[in-house]
Amino acid sequence: MSGALALVGLEKRFGDEVAVDGISLDIGEGEFFSLLGSSGCGKTTTLRMIAGFERPDAGSIHLDGRDLSPVPPHKRPVNTVFQSYALFPFLTVADNVAFGLRYQSATPEEVRRRVDATLDLVQMGKLSKRKPHQLSGGQQQRVALARALVLEPTVLLLDEPMGALDAKLRKQLQLELRSLQRVVGTTFVYVTHDQEEALTMSDRLAVLQGGRVMQVGTPSEVYSQPANTHVATFLGTTNLYDATVTEVGAGSVTCRVGGTSLVVSPGDHPARVGEQLSLMVRPERIEVSPVEATEAGSTSNLLEGKVTTLTFRGAHTAVLVDVGDLTLEAEVANVHGEPPPWLTAGSPVHVRVSASALRLLPTGEPIG
Numbered sequence: 001m002s003g004a005l006a007l008v009g010l011e012k013r014f015g016d017e018v019a020v021d022g023i024s025l026d027i028g029e030g031e032f033f034s035l036l037g038s039s040g041c042g043k044t045t046t047l048r049m050i051a052g053f054e055r056p057d058a059g060s061i062h063l064d065g066r067d068l069s070p071v072p073p074h075k076r077p078v079n080t081v082f083q084s085y086a087l088f089p090f091l092t093v094a095d096n097v098a099f100g101l102r103y104q105s106a107t108p109e110e111v112r113r114r115v116d117a118t119l120d121l122v123q124m125g126k127l128s129k130r131k132p133h134q135l136s137g138g139q140q141q142r143v144a145l146a147r148a149l150v151l152e153p154t155v156l157l158l159d160e161p162m163g164a165l166d167a168k169l170r171k172q173l174q175l176e177l178r179s180l181q182r183v184v185g186t187t188f189v190y191v192t193h194d195q196e197e198a199l200t201m202s203d204r205l206a207v208l209q210g211g212r213v214m215q216v217g218t219p220s221e222v223y224s225q226p227a228n229t230h231v232a233t234f235l236g237t238t239n240l241y242d243a244t245v246t247e248v249g250a251g252s253v254t255c256r257v258g259g260t261s262l263v264v265s266p267g268d269h270p271a272r273v274g275e276q277l278s279l280m281v282r283p284e285r286i287e288v289s290p291v292e293a294t295e296a297g298s299t300s301n302l303l304e305g306k307v308t309t310l311t312f313r314g315a316h317t318a319v320l321v322d323v324g325d326l327t328l329e330a331e332v333a334n335v336h337g338e339p340p341p342w343l344t345a346g347s348p349v350h351v352r353v354s355a356s357a358l359r360l361l362p363t364g365e366p367i368g
Contacts, residue, residue, distance in 0.1 A: 007046070010058070012042075035206055042212075047159055092129050096143055122142040122146045257326060278362070286330035304350055
């Protein structure tokens with residue numbers, strides 16, 4: 001089983017609306033690849049074109065070098081798991097999973113063997129005689145997954161399959177699905193609008209907006225090194241400011257944000273003096289400390305401010321600090337279960353931001 005998928009210049013319109021606008025992606029064999037974006041960004045339409053449910057207006061789809069354009073949906077070596085599991089209510093779990101095998105000329109013995117093995121894989125073997133209405137939402141999701149996997153597809157497409165589940169169960173099944181994908185080795189293409197889900201499960205992901213690809217990379221690359229402001233703000237929480245480049249050195253860039261001067265690592269963007277860019281920093285990369293406890297050393301990017309708002313969030317406290325005409329959101333770990341005693345609204349604090357934590361970004365332009 002291979003499963004290398006190549007999307008080349010895919011376009012799709014519905015009337016005057018451009019749903020997919022020239023998407024090109026290479027998805028590796030055995031990769032867990034996610035299409036991430038908000039509603040209407042083109043991710044489900046792209047998935048449906050891979051499945052053959054929609055025909056591209058332009059571009060092509062290749063699986064292991066084979067052009068899928070002339071191949072009808074039911075003959076493509078792909079299968080799809082939808083958000084609505086579409087289980088047959090009058091069939092048992094085992095019969096639901098076995099349904100597609102009747103079109104593969106499998107013997108009764110082979111059907112039984114493959115169904116039993118797949119149900120054991122998704123931890124549903126003991127419930128094989130139940131009907132769908134006797135299952136929880138998570139169990140139904142496992143059955144839908146088994147029904148797709150039993151056909152041994154080269155590529156498995158998953159269209160927000162956990163969207164109907166509660167948050168706790170969704171987190172549990174994220175880990176289970178990721179572990180299962182590693183065991184079976186099938187290429188997974190996963191559609192979601194949930195940033196945490198994509199970061200947790202993916203080998204790589206593509207962030208989409210307006211039918212175009214904004215960035216492709218590993219979860220850590222896309223989160224820590226966003227290509228533009230759209231990716232930075234879509235993935236997680238970020239501080240984002242307008243900045244003007246005032247100095248460019250061999251290993252650093254100095255920029256002015258409001259009335260504050262900050263030193264930034266050069267990054268990927270070749271900054272020029274006078275250029276207007278965006279400057280971002282993630283809250284967890286900002287160090288907050290009481291003024292009297294700040295250690296002596298470099299004063300680069302060491303700022304003094306005043307705490308304005310504290311928001312308790314369990315493992316950490318979100319802190320808003322006014323620094324001159326800037327407001328920074330930072331995170332302080334609740335090591336003892338609550339904020340440290342020195343952290344109170346109105347208290348003066350020092351804020352330190354390393355040059356490597358800051359990133360200069362262009363506006364939200366696609367990668368190509």
